[in-house]
Amino acid sequence: MRCPFCGHLDTQVKDSRPTEDHAAIRRRRFCPECGSRWTTFERVQLRELVVVKSNGDKAPFDRDKLARSLAIALRKRPVDEDRIERIVNGIQRRLEALGENEIPTKVVGEMVMENLRDLDMVAYVRFASVYKNFREARDFEEFVEHLGEDDLAD
Ligand SMILES: [Zn+2]
Numbered sequence: 001m002r003c004p005f006c007g008h009l010d011t012q013v014k015d016s017r018p019t020e021d022h023a024a025i026r027r028r029r030f031c032p033e034c035g036s037r038w039t040t041f042e043r044v045q046l047r048e049l050v051v052v053k054s055n056g057d058k059a060p061f062d063r064d065k066l067a068r069s070l071a072i073a074l075r076k077r078p079v080d081e082d083r084i085e086r087i088v089n090g091i092q093r094r095l096e097a098l099g100e101n102e103i104p105t106k107v108v109g110e111m112v113m114e115n116l117r118d119l120d121m122v123a124y125v126r127f128a129s130v131y132k133n134f135r136e137a138r139d140f141e142e143f144v145e146h147l148g149e150d151d152l153a154d
Pocket residue numbers: 003004005006007008031032033034035036
């Protein structure tokens with residue numbers, strides 16, 4: 001693998017081991033040219049997924065981006081990184097299982113909301129407020145009210 005820092009082609013794997021849930025192999029890599037170290041993950045990919053935005057734009061499904069938005073929603077919440085990794089894996093498997101290569105962003109967003117709702121209410125509201133793109137505070141308040149109704153219904 002090419003060094004992401006200096007572009008040197010001959011880099012080394014220093015350590016290779018499965019992640020905690022054994023869903024991926026984590027490799028520590030080293031560049032003898034510039035001394036940089038970084039990590040790569042080897043994961044199962046059953047399908048090439050493409051995410052389609054509401055305006056029709058398409059982009060390859062980016063699990064790192066998904067993990068980052070989860071990490072932002074879960075900032076300072078009592079949820080560890082491995083849990084985020086497992087959620088992302090679960091969402092990716094479910095998306096692959098849909099049998100479609102092109103997935104509307106809405107579907108991904110709903111899956112994230114579902115996971116966060118079960119995991120952490122604060123993170124759920126944070127994610128929902130960004131995901132649903134509330135333009136007015138009032139919309140957000142209404143949303144939180146409906147949230148309360150759902151809780152009572154459960
Ligand atoms: Zn390098």
